[in-house]
Amino acid sequence: MNPKRGRSVKLNDGHFMPVLGLGTAASEGVPKSKATEAIKVAIDVGFRHIDAAYLYENEEEVGKAIREKVADGTVKREDIFYTTKLWSTFFRPELVQQALERSLKKLQLDYVDLFLIHLPMAMKPGEELLPKDASGKVILETVDLCDTWEALEKCKDAGLTKSIGVSNFNRKLLEMILNKPGLKYKPVCNQVECHPYLNQSKLLEFCKSKDIVLVAYSALGTQRDPKWVDKDSPVVLEDPTLNAIAKKHNRSAGQVALRYQVQRGVVVLAKSFNEKRIKENFQVFDFELTPEDMKAIDGLNKNYRYFKLAFAADHPYYPFSEEY
Ligand code: NAP
Ligand code: WDT
Numbered sequence: 001m002n003p004k005r006g007r008s009v010k011l012n013d014g015h016f017m018p019v020l021g022l023g024t025a026a027s028e029g030v031p032k033s034k035a036t037e038a039i040k041v042a043i044d045v046g047f048r049h050i051d052a053a054y055l056y057e058n059e060e061e062v063g064k065a066i067r068e069k070v071a072d073g074t075v076k077r078e079d080i081f082y083t084t085k086l087w088s089t090f091f092r093p094e095l096v097q098q099a100l101e102r103s104l105k106k107l108q109l110d111y112v113d114l115f116l117i118h119l120p121m122a123m124k125p126g127e128e129l130l131p132k133d134a135s136g137k138v139i140l141e142t143v144d145l146c147d148t149w150e151a152l153e154k155c156k157d158a159g160l161t162k163s164i165g166v167s168n169f170n171r172k173l174l175e176m177i178l179n180k181p182g183l184k185y186k187p188v189c190n191q192v193e194c195h196p197y198l199n200q201s202k203l204l205e206f207c208k209s210k211d212i213v214l215v216a217y218s219a220l221g222t223q224r225d226p227k228w229v230d231k232d233s234p235v236v237l238e239d240p241t242l243n244a245i246a247k248k249h250n251r252s253a254g255q256v257a258l259r260y261q262v263q264r265g266v267v268v269l270a271k272s273f274n275e276k277r278i279k280e281n282f283q284v285f286d287f288e289l290t291p292e293d294m295k296a297i298d299g300l301n302k303n304y305r306y307f308k309l310a311f312a313a314d315h316p317y318y319p320f321s322e323e324y
Pocket of ligand 2: 025026053055119168228307308309
């Protein structure tokens, strides 16, 4: 068997997604050039899945790293799985394809592997990522997500993306897409916050029953960016149980948090722009957690969500009011 197959999952549209991906979102103040360096290191150590977004404002730098690693013969373009996301200001169907073309132009690539609806809530169209009114409130709008989804289907048919999916959707929103009359392509994945303190066991079970891959973001407990994350929130990587399991296997808490997801059938993202930790995070295919370890980590769940998106709580598609 091709060993790479063991490190990828087959999506419901026939394409393959590597089960471990590199996150590329960086906090404000991190020099943009750091992304290029980190992604080149990541490709050198074996990462083949890169999670990006228009929102992160570094697709030029991320694309540069990929193109340089293709040019120097380390990888071929088709060996890389690149995800970008449709930002909320581009949800009106007539804006969707041009939004993807903007990402492609920044990347200087001719296709992406995966194009996701970043959030269920639309925002006022325009150049600003977070359009605000005079009182400083983010200007949301309601765009029928089924219309946005049809525009993503057209991007796939046009060859601009191999696969399409969603992010930050709950069960009800997923069902709304799955039940859309005339649905041409199902979402291949739902990318959501997922870590030992928010293990998403119910959403995972639902996604598995529909052949939708659950992709875990903030699997290491987020970057704790004060812009989004409460500074008093619990720290996943300091968890005593996680650290005891890590010690027993001679691994780090981060490696255990990533391995946990791989073993439960979740595709996992890990953001690091640090060479040592990028290498460390790729070393999760050469050890195994026992069923008792898995159970102990399952027991850490406390449904703690770092990204609450409170500013959009009254939007009709706000996803985090329901249990899952
Ligand atoms: P994360 O992967 O949970 O954690 C990253 C933090 O942990 C970084 O600050 C990193 O710092 C540190 N770190 C990495 N490896 C470590 C290790 N082995 N030991 C100790 N610390 C370690 O971060 P995230 O950015 O929240 O999530 C990952 C990616 O998911 C994002 O970059 C983005 O691509 C995606 N995401 C998507 C959404 C969405 O709405 N769809 C939301 C959030 C995130 P260093 O860089 O210094 O190593
Ligand atoms: C929940 C809360 C979902 C950070 C906030 C989405 C913030 C998206 C990242 C991201 C949001 C957001 N990131 O990768 O660091 O849209 O504000 O992808 S967000």
